[in-house]
Amino acid sequence: MIAGPILTAAEMVAAEEAAMAEGISVGELMERAGREVADIAWRMAGVSETLILCGPGNNGGDGYVVARLLAERGSDVRVAALADPKTDVAKEARAKWDSPVEPIAGAKGAPLVIDALFGTGLVRPLSGTLAKTLADHVTSATHSVAVDLPSGIETDSGTLLSPVPKFDATVALGALKPAHLLQPAASYLGKVMLGEIGVPAKSDLRALGRPKLAAPGPDDHKYSRGYVLVAGGAMAGAASLTADAAIRGGAGYVALAGPDHPEGPLALVYRLAADPRTLGDMLADERIDVAVAGPGLGLNGKAEARLNQVLDSGRRLVLDADALTLIAQGGVERLHELSSVPILTPHHGEFIRLFGEGEGSKVERARDAAKRANSVTVYKGSDTVIAAPDGRAAIAACTPTWLATAGTGDVLTGITAARYAQNSDPFAAACEAVWLHGEAGRRAGAFLIADDLLDMLPGTLASCL
Structure with missing residues (x-):
């Protein structure tokens, strides 16, 4: 059970900006995120035929990093993209992936499916077609992993913005977000694992962890114990x-x-x-x-x-x-x-x-x-x-x-x-x-x-x- 700070979408952006102010580049943060997801996917499925669904933003950039790292370990990896990358860092990650990128429409499934479409920060529903495509791939896979959050979930409230399939695992990047613990979203995430990427995660909101309690001392008696x-x-x-x-x-x-x-x-x-x-x-x-x-x-x-x-x-x-x-x-x-x-x-x-x-x-x-x-x-x-x-x-x-x-x-x-x-x-x-x-x-x-x-x-x- 993960304990520690929980960051809203805005707080996560601020944490990443603070890390960059200390000298960590956004590209390095993306590499770290991709490495965390790749490691978890590798432990889950080993060498496996893999389909990674990438969106146009930085979540999709994380997906390209995951694809490259899993391919280096011998997995047969295919990437299906919703659109070309729009951010500079996602474009750089795409450029380092030296294999083809196919359109999501018509992409065939795989035993391991990784959702890197949108993740944290989504504020509007997926199209009906995209939501169905995602659900079809996830439900037919042997293993499924969401990068940060399954696409279709609102980060701060845990609301389902569109229908979401149930994943086997979700990798929370940098810190937990409210949707990792709030219902109804929490029921769709599978096992939530924290991917450390080196950002200063501080918040007045936290996930409960095991408390540290004190045993009675030699001078305690029934009334001193409460x-x-x-x-x-x-x-x-x-x-x-x-x-x-x-x-x-x-x-x-x-x-x-x-x-x-x-x-x-x-x-x-x-x-x-x-x-x-x-x-x-x-x-x-x-x-x-x-x-x-x-x-x-x-x-x-x-x-x-x-x-x-x-x-x-x-x-x-x-x-x-x-x-x-x-x-x-x-x-x-x-x-x-x-x-x-x-x-x-x-x-x-x-x-x-x-x-x-x-x-x-x-x-x-x-x-x-x-x-x-x-x-x-x-x-x-x-x-x-x-x-x-x-x-x-x-x-x-x-x-x-x-x-x-x-x-x-x-x-x-x-x-x-x-x-x-x-x-x-x-x-x-x-x-x-x-x-x-x-x-x-x-x-x-x-x-x-x-x-x-x-x-x-x-x-x-x-x-x-």
Whole structure:
């Protein structure tokens, strides 16, 4: 799984210009890009009959470099071009390819197909004929590789500008781009590999990687490892699952404040006996690091009152599920009154209730939401985006789709609370939690249920020590 900075199309251009300002020529960048793609294609297919589809821009120039390098290794390479090169550096790359170039129309397929038509920066759809030709070649090939991005994908949003076939591999040149991780594009890329070409890739947007966690020290105790309070409500199971995840996620102590019962308010200290204290009394405990509200809370008047107690507690907060629906009714502006930045974990429907449809990519919408709510916003999905009010953002790569089952969001909320109890930076804590949740899902495998994630968490956390 690739971690590191993610660059938009404009940021990638700026990074290349910075590299050239340091003395690297655009021709050298193209040679490096072509070498990276050629190496990956060689490892994938070895000596193979190869068809490289080249466009008129620098992506096509990369393709000519790939063709020359694979031919030097003994592959039978053919190049089919959409048009003559238009940039000077692409013309130079074409001139170094000393074999014929055939038109794309009518070109026969090959076991290895490399798409170097457009890649990064495309803003309009391919023609219907070209899209079909590309799809025919890719689907009939044994191996297929896209240079930077499959042609037909918008770089910054991951939108499919035209129909795109599924590739076996995509070589991200210089740095990851948003479309390498955002849906729907990410489903069409196959294995994404980074091709290092020596550009300074810096960005406030990054791909999540394995976090580095600390083991308890000799002076640690259950409260120093983080005390989490979960405010339950109408659905005891959801809140209990969140509490279980918090203790499995590394917190030292977790209290579950349950709903009112006929015999009076009930609060369960995790795995211990009943405690008659009210939620307000429990929240007054100065040892509490993080309070959680939402999973199983309910949407009635009692639920709203319990949420208000949590919001007024002065604790660090993690808010999810019903809490988000209740907050949406009054507006997210209230969150600006909190003493610390909360973490919100909405799925798509909750996100729309809180912030509306919005415009732009998922990253742009998450960043806008984080500023509007003065919160770290975890916009969940198969391409989860985490955004902070200061503009930092991250995308979780390859979130297992088997996580689309009841209760897994409650588990994420509990893990997030545990991490926030130990890490006072809410953005870093949320990033840790999302990675741990996804890795636990990967370890649990197909047909997982939410409880399976709890069993996977100790090993997952241990892998980060």
